[in-house]
Amino acid sequence: MSGPPLIRPGGRSERIQKAVHEAVKALRAEIETVELSVPMIAERANVTPSTIYRRWGTVGELLADVAAERFRPDADLPDSGSLRGDLEIWPERFVDDISTGVGFALIQERVANTALARRAAGYAQANFEVLVNRATGRSEPAPDPDRLIDLLVAPIIYRLVFAGQQIEKRYQLELIELAMGLLPG
Helix, strand or coil, X not given: XXXXXXXXXXXXXXXXXXXXXXXXXXXXXXXXXXXXXXXXXXXXXXXXXXXXXXXXXXXXXXHHHHHHHHHCCCCCCCCCCCHHHHHHHHHHHHHHHHHCHHHHHHHHHHHHCHHHHHHHHHHHHXXXXXXXXXXXXXXXXXXXXXXXXXXXXXXXXXXXXXXXXXXXXXXXXXXXXXXXXXXXX
């Protein structure tokens, strides 16, 4: 499959996705992931197996979609009242999401697979577009969202995945200071 299914907010597709995702999460808490099957997930979600096959194709694709849920653009990005404040909150959430457990395994998988890496980068890009648009709406100067990827996301991924380092809040603030230092004025 080329990616997760497109979901219309509030529609039947969203309800099905939510039910299937919740079923996967509940079953993973009860049994080993390798034991999961489409019929088992379908029964728990109260959908037909064909619904899951049609939307996700395989258990692996469904598991990847459930794991990727944490990286999708935030619908409710915090609004601190300033771009600097928003940027101080965003990397902390990002680092929390990718530093341990499923998030760390998922980011390693994304780094190893170019198509998946591009999709994951798009989620961060979308979040930065929201933050930058919000800042410009308040007449604040703001860097290009793509530049924020270079200055905030890339070093965090490098240090976490390739250097195996912990990402301290102090380091996140240093990155934000660098990004804000590039603004005119």
